[in-house]
Amino acid sequence: xxxxxxxxxxxxxxxxxxxxxxxxxxxxxxxxxxxxxxxxxxxxxxxxxxxxxxxxxxxxxxxxxxxxxxxxxxxxxxxxxxxxxxxxxxxxxxxxxxxxxxxxxxxxxxxxxxxxxxxxxxxxxxxxxxxxxxxxxxxxxxxxxxxxxxxxxxxxxxxxxxxxxxxxxxxxxxxxxxxxxxxxxxxxxxxxxxxxxxxxxxxxxxxxxxxxxxxxxxxxxxxxxxxxxxxxxxxxxxxxxxxxxxxxxxxxxxxxxxxxxxxxxxxxxxxxxxxxxxxxxxxxxxxxxxxxxxxxxxxxxxxxxxxxxxxxx
Amino acid sequence: xxxxxxxxxxxxxxxxxxxxxxxxxxxxxxxxxxxxxxxxxxxxxxxxxxxxxxxxxxxxxxxxxxxxxxxxxxxxxxxxxxxxxxxxxxxxxxxxxxxxxxxxxxxxxxxxxxxxxxxxxxxxxxxxxxxxxxxxxxxxxxxxxxxxxxxxxxxxxxxxxxxxxxxxxxxxxxxxxxxxxxxxxxxxxxxxxxxxxxxxxxxxxxxxxxxxxxxxxxxxxxxxxxxxxxxxxxxxxxxxxxxxxxxxxxxxxxxxxxxxxxxxxxxxxxxxxxxxxxxxxxxxxxxxxxxxxxxxxxxxxxxxxxxxxxxxxxxxxxxxxxxxxx
Numbered sequence: 317x318x319x320x321x322x323x324x325x326x327x328x329x330x331x332x333x334x335x336x337x338x339x340x341x342x343x344x345x346x347x348x349x350x351x352x353x354x355x356x357x358x359x360x361x362x363x364x365x366x367x368x369x370x371x372x373x374x375x376x377x378x379x380x381x382x383x384x385x386x387x388x389x390x391x392x393x394x395x396x397x398x399x400x401x402x403x404x405x406x407x408x409x410x411x412x413x414x415x416x417x418x419x420x421x422x423x424x425x426x427x428x429x430x431x432x433x434x435x436x437x438x439x440x441x442x443x444x445x446x447x448x449x450x451x452x453x454x455x456x457x458x459x460x461x462x463x464x465x466x467x468x469x470x471x472x473x474x475x476x477x478x479x480x481x482x483x484x485x486x487x488x489x490x491x492x493x494x495x496x497x498x499x500x501x502x503x504x505x506x507x508x509x510x511x512x513x514x515x516x517x518x519x520x521x522x523x524x525x526x527x528x529x530x531x532x533x534x535x536x537x538x539x540x541x542x543x544x545x546x547x548x549x550x551x552x553x554x555x556x557x558x559x560x561x562x563x564x565x566x567x568x569x570x571x572x573x574x575x576x577x578x579x580x581x582x583x584x585x586x587x588x589x590x591x592x593x594x595x596x597x598x599x600x601x602x603x604x605x606x607x608x609x610x611x612x613x614x615x616x617x618x619x620x621x622x623x624x625x626x627x628x629x
Numbered sequence: 630x631x632x633x634x635x636x637x638x639x640x641x642x643x644x645x646x647x648x649x650x651x652x653x654x655x656x657x658x659x660x661x662x663x664x665x666x667x668x669x670x671x672x673x674x675x676x677x678x679x680x681x682x683x684x685x686x687x688x689x690x691x692x693x694x695x696x697x698x699x700x701x702x703x704x705x706x707x708x709x710x711x712x713x714x715x716x717x718x719x720x721x722x723x724x725x726x727x728x729x730x731x732x733x734x735x736x737x738x739x740x741x742x743x744x745x746x747x748x749x750x751x752x753x754x755x756x757x758x759x760x761x762x763x764x765x766x767x768x769x770x771x772x773x774x775x776x777x778x779x780x781x782x783x784x785x786x787x788x789x790x791x792x793x794x795x796x797x798x799x800x801x802x803x804x805x806x807x808x809x810x811x812x813x814x815x816x817x818x819x820x821x822x823x824x825x826x827x828x829x830x831x832x833x834x835x836x837x838x839x840x841x842x843x844x845x846x847x848x849x850x851x852x853x854x855x856x857x858x859x860x861x862x863x864x865x866x867x868x869x870x871x872x873x874x875x876x877x878x879x880x881x882x883x884x885x886x887x888x889x890x891x892x893x894x895x896x897x898x899x900x901x902x903x904x905x906x907x908x909x910x911x912x913x914x915x916x917x918x919x920x921x922x923x924x925x926x927x928x929x930x931x932x933x934x935x936x937x938x939x940x941x942x943x944x945x946x947x948x949x950x951x952x953x954x955x
Contacts, residue, residue, distance in 0.1 A: 410736070420732070420734070432724050435720050441693070442700070443701040445698050469690060473690050629794050
């Protein structure tokens with residue numbers, strides 16, 4: 317792991333702990349049936365959300381996928397509003413009408429999260445086009461997993477992003493599994509960055525459990541996109557510590573040995589690099605998540621009239 | 630009044646919207662060349678390639694880019710060359726565009742227009758001739774317009790571009806080149822207001838798209854026999870102007886619903902259900918439906934001609950509603 321300035325390093329660590337603690341609490345709340353629906357946690361993948369979103373501005377558009385909590389928190393969403401949304405409360409980011417897979421926080425530039433794998437990719441191109449035509453140097457970022465790469469919409473979008481030199485950054489979280497199936501069973505192409513090679517798009521594969529490596533590679537692509545040099549694809553090799561969704565029995569894979577996870581865990585790695593203990597950050601995150609939970613629980617369920625009210629603008 | 634075509638009225642409505650609002654842009658296959666019929670002819674020359682964007686044959690990406698652009702403040706007008714190809718863009722239309730406002734708790738709006746055209750009659754075969762509007766009307770969050778005249782093609786499109794919701798405008802290829810008289814300064818036609826095309830007392834015919842001129846022709850034929858039918862064009866299927874339709878049925882006591890789409894599961898079924906509920910005591914006969922048989926559209930010219938519902942089928946349905954022998 318490359319050296320990182322202490323202040324900045326500690327901020328990255330704080331952000332990752334916030335997601336880790338939040339996600340673990342959501343897992344517990346899912347088992348207690350207090351958050352609802354299909355819950356996909358990003359435990360183990362925190363470095364990607366933090367390394368990418370930390371470099372962005374509020375006027376940059378971010379599109380997430382079904383595994384959206386970490387992206388939302390890293391982009392600045394209030395943990396209380398995210399949790400209230402997962403609980404289906406009026407005080408949620410989307411007033412309880414979106415749920416875990418559909419977090420939107422326009423104030424912080426999170427313009428969508430989709431439960432249809434790959435369906436979010438062209439939306440980011442559209443936001444990038446709006447920024448470009450509007451003369452802004454804002455960019456659009458879309459997160460997707462390696463499972464999205466085998467869909468046609470991925471290829472259509474890479475082609476158009478490159479053809480139109482759009483300021484869009486495609487961030488692939490390659491955790492090696494598309495739902496229950498290893499990548500090797502779905503494609504002969506090992507690296508997502510190789511899939512896009514013929515288009516001439518800027519591309520790189522990084523260790524996605526190394527938050528500094530993610531941040532550095534992303535920041536280079538971001539600068540180029542802001543300068544009008546067009547899109548890029550960043551493939552982050554990472555590991556999903558939990559199942560595809562909460563309750564997934566994971567019969568399709570062996571759990572990582574504890575010592576192996578100690579070696580890979582993006583949080584422990586950054587702590588080793590910074591030579592700090594994580595205790596105070598974990599405690600701080602716990603306090604924050606407990607406060608968020610109190611606020612979320614205090615929020616009422618939305619009125620039934622909201623359904624009809626928001627069907628049309 | 631001046632004379633123009635449905636297609637030219639459409640083209641002028643897009644150009645007027647682009648002049649009025651720099652956020653309006655056009656996306657689609659061959660649009661900078663005017664498209665296969667010319668609906669976007671001259672726009673690239675007037676507004677430039679940035680706002681009139683030719684796309685690859687990537688319907689899903691085109692629709693998805695339009696959704697993202699709309700969420701980020703533009704007002705895209707997408708052309709999908711044939712309604713048959715909307716199948717490729719349905720994830721973007723149904724799962725993204727239609728639900729963006731709702732799922733975001735009202736934070737997002739998605740003001741996009743998807744123009745497409747459907748219908749048979751040009752020997753296009755089963756993949757270039759369908760009428761798929763009923764699918765689209767089944768998705769809350771979308772609005773669906775189906776103009777049957779040049780003035781409505783222009784006026785509905787103008788309103789669709791001004792609307793903050795995703796609107797699908799389903800044009801009809803056989804109506805494109807009919808010459809019609811239109812107002813010199815076309816005005817927007819509100820979405821959700823039906824048009825009484827021809828007043829009558831004996832039966833109401835609610836007709837969509839190409840079946841509107843067919844119903845008008847049937848009205849002429851029936852008038853010669855002393856039967857006066859009222860032809861009503863809903864113009865938009867979502868929202869549906871039930872009030873105008875029900876008021877007509879309350880006067881005529883008989884209803885025929887006519888469209889080119891297959892009868893089974895068609896929009897006519899929804900209109901019939903709503904009318905029987907609103908007008909149960911007014912109806913003197915069962916609602917009659919006119920639609921295509923439940924088969925793909927055949928290619929061979931005599932088979933396609935036999936397949937397509939038109940004036941004769943509307944007239945026969947009116948006679949059935951009146952209890953007259955065919």
